[in-house]
Amino acid sequence: MPQGRTDALNRPLQQHPAAPVKAARVGCAGWATPRPYRTLFGEGSSVLSRYATRFPIVEINSSFYRPHRLETYARWAASVPAGFRFSVKLPRLISHDLALRGAAPPLEAFLAQTRGLGRHLGGYLLQLPPSHAFDARVASVFFRLLRRRTQAPCACEPRHASWFTEKADALMREHGISRVAADPAVVPAAATPGGHPGWPYWRWHGAPRMYYSDYDEAALAALAADIAASQAATSPWIIFDNTAHGFATANAARLQEIVRTRAARKRGRA
Structure with missing residues (x-):
């Protein structure tokens, strides 16, 4: 990473306030604080509490x-x-092993455990394997199962091309399920949020090499523009999952700065 960019990122940031409605909320998959970026964070009694001095959201992947x-x-x-x-x-037992079928017992156990988060629960992420083709009956049964047990926001990240159709989108809207905007995108439509509009959710995994690649300034600026253009009624979530070399932390921090700068300029023009 260029030295100038590292220096800019390492400027201390005050502990974040609760994000206002519609403000983009940026974070990482997991709450690691990689050594090269430790100065991005404030003091805390644990890694999570230090992470939370910089970012207002996090994705728990270990539950998978x-x-x-x-x-x-x-x-x-x-x-x-x-x-x-x-x-x-959501656990891989539900999404991968059972392929959403007969999932009531593990789903109930999982939801009972996550109640420990209380008001800090933002929602649930359902990531499907690339082999999971869209089956309207299977998806509908599972989404009804989920919605009978929780009304918390849920975002689904399908990775089979058959999910990116109006029929699949309509089914997700019917059950209040948002579709993740992913990078890399398996098809062009996968790059933008779909399904129910209640929880716009971006997951950037690193490209071209998933989990490893850094995003450059142009990519982050384009993402910020897409977020601004989405006109979301609720706060969009942007999660960086390119954690293997710590780039998720750097990319999330830089995107925060870009989004805030854009917002300040917009307020100035107003």
Whole structure:
């Protein structure tokens, strides 16, 4: 990363306030604070509390691989500011192993555990495997199952081209399920939010090499423009998942600056 960009990112930032309605909320998949970017964060009693001095949201991905106790979620919630929110990834048992079929028991267990987050729960993330083609009956049954148990926001990241149709979008809108805007995008439509408009959610994984690649200034500026153009009625979420070399932290911090600069200029013109 160029030295000038690193220096700019490493300027201390005051602890964030609760994000106003419609303000873009930027964060990472996981709350690591990589050594090269430690000065981005304030003091705290844990890695999570330090992370929360810079970013107002985080995505819990570990829930995909293993369950966490309600008390663990409650401990995480107790260590962050009032305006901080978590999204929680549904277990792979539900999304991959069961392929959304017969998922009531593990779904109920998962939702019961995440109640430990209380008011800090932002919503749920459902990521589907690339092999999971759209099946309207299977999807509808699962979404009804989910909605009978929670009305929390839910964003779905399908990775099979068959999901990017009006039929699939209409089904997600019917059940209040947002579709993630992903990068890299499996088809052009996957790059923009779809489904229900209630929770605009971007997930940038790193490109060209997923989880590893850095995003340059032009890519981040284009993302900021797309967010501004979305005219979202609720706060858009932008999560960086290119965590392998710590670039998620740098990219999220830089996007924060770009978004804030754009907002300040807009206020100035007004």
